[in-house]
């Protein structure tokens with residue numbers, strides 16, 4: 688995977704675009720997207736499949752349905768995985784890497800895990816029953832203004848707001864917040880995680896820095912994922928992994944992701960260990 692854009696700039700530029708201009712993509716964009724997808728990989732070594740869909744007719748848009756959440760979009764990318772451990776995190780990692788690349792190209796996207804008609808999109812994208820189909824995103828040039836429902840949705844989940852450092856990052860145990868001033872060269876990758884998108888903007892990632900490792904945990908909101916057959920917040924943790932990994936790589940900080948390096952600690956309620964990043 689070769690990232691040739693500024694991570695900080697792409698992270699700042701990306702937001703959930705729910706109103707799209709009806710405009711063709713520039714000539715070479717589709718090829719660029721396809722070859723970027725070819726180059727994608729993830730630290731969890733699970734396959735993520737991408738499916739493209741173009742819809743021209745307004746009829747089709749209504750039939751397919753994003754429950755009025757997305758308007759004007761004529762192109763979608765769907766993602767599927769095999770239902771296995773770390774696959775949701777792999778999907779979060781790869782799709783977010785693609786979404787940041789698209790933001791860098793000036794192309795808008797919007798993670799959709801809930802507000803789309805899964806059956807209709809699965810049909811239109813020829814996705815089989817044996818695949819898990821958690822997420823789609825529209826993509827295209829953003830319209831110049833947000834529409835009313837979009838603005839209301841953003842207010843509801845406080846989309847422009849993020850939790851502060853002391854709620855997200857810890858040092859040695861979960862009683863000691865990690866202050867940005869003490870994070871040294873990890874300040875940038877952790878800040879990139881803090882700014883990431885998440886389902887309903889719940890920001891379920893918690894990172895505990897201990898010795899030479901960053902341990903990633905999911906603060907699993909009780910009942911939140913009950914309406915899905917999988918834990919959608921695991922996708923958020925994969926998104927956090929992407930922001931962290933792209934940032935450390937950009938800064939030349941070397942390390943590896945491992946799955947079984949949890950420290951011996953008592954955990955707050957609803958906290959689940961997911962993986963660690965160990966500095967080389």
Ligand SMILES: Cc1cc2nc3c(=O)[nH]c(=O)nc-3n(C[C@H](O)[C@H](O)[C@H](O)COP(=O)(O)O)c2cc1C
Nearest residue numbers: 702703798799800801802846884885886887888922
């Ligand atoms: C895994 C995931 C699923 C999401 N599902 C939806 C969805 O179904 N509908 C929607 O309108 N937004 C969805 N979002 C977008 C979030 O609400 C949005 O990222 C968050 O409010 C932060 O706003 P921002 O993306 O503009 O920074 C989802 C985001 C993620 C990461």
